[in-house]
Amino acid sequence: MSAQPLHIVFALYPGVTHLDFTGPHQFLSRLPGARVTVACLEGGEMAADGLTFAGLTAYRDIAACDLLCIPGGFGATEAMLDAVFIGHIQRLAEGATWVTSVCTGSLILGAAGLLKGRRAACHWAWRDQLALFGAIPDPARVVRDGRYVTGGGVTAGIDFALTLAAEIAGDAFAQGLQLGLEYAPAPPFNAGRPETAPPEVLARFQALYGDSMPARRAAAETAAARL
């Protein structure tokens, strides 16, 4: 276990899904030497799915970090096209030891040109769009490719955080986090993946979110064309 300083930045943007970062935050903020900055473009406050997060730092006030984590969310569609935001992601990623994402946060890493030729995870429903950025979509719940560690959709952020904690602080430390946060999952259903969800549940998801797919693909194509 190292007690070297570990500056972690969670990179928020409008329309982020809060559990994508609150889950990893609860685990990673307990790492030895951890100092955590939660950031958004202008700093201050940001609403996410009905919760409001305050005390955020503006990207321009962050010189560097050791671990960059980009959560996902419906707002990733717009975030991919925000050149100022993407510029900060590129700048912070450059000096980071670990460049990471949860859920559709990997599309943002892709839009920043950081995943070319790399395997990456993503929320199952948008995973294929990683290929637009030259990334290799990987259905695993947590994917490590060099300094890039990515997690699948939303709750995968917890498996992602435990995996990353073990890489940084060792297995025993990560297991201590797991015990303290009682992570012994026991879902009442087995519907967390399209392969296991009942067909009518999958159909309802497509009916609810299918309309947003073309807009996100178009945004990803536009962002990819800029690379």
Added chain:
Amino acid sequence: MSAQPLHIVFALYPGVTHLDFTGPHQFLSRLPGARVTVACLEGGEMAADGLTFAGLTAYRDIAACDLLCIPGGFGATEAMLDAVFIGHIQRLAEGATWVTSVCTGSLILGAAGLLKGRRAACHWAWRDQLALFGAIPDPARVVRDGRYVTGGGVTAGIDFALTLAAEIAGDAFAQGLQLGLEYAPAPPFNAGRPETAPPEVLARFQALYGDSMPARRAAAETAAARL
């Protein structure tokens, strides 16, 4: 699936563990008819493990709710003894259809006199203290006893939320939440319970937190004596 109004209150207090409520919030706020209030004693802002939550409502400004959820945290020790806070919990619980907690939030329900003769879950390390309030400690990850639904430690809040979502909106709706939030957990270790954690990991937990056990037990005894 019902679209009846469902007013959900998450009851915060100083020293709450944020994942105890952000996990359930991400799931339960998507229930049909849901309106969510995140509350603390004076309203405004509250820090929790390095995140700051803003826009909170004061308990005195909440007339009633349908679902009350009390997260856990190290601050539960002091919260059990806060007569004003406990008074609001008792008042809101009285009219609620569902009275719920995650982690050591069940000790607060106990301190409010709400769990006498009832089975309840709790974080494994403090579970036995439920008996001080006449509750029956249950090692299950999610426990339902009538209108009381309680979850185990921290991450159990997600299994708790899915179980509760199914009770309120039906299995298919809950499965849709599970699919959308990709809850197909795959922990890299099996250390989330004292029965499965390596002995040295369990020993380190006891060394880190053992000192806080007598203080919390004393608080629980004091709170129980007031009932």
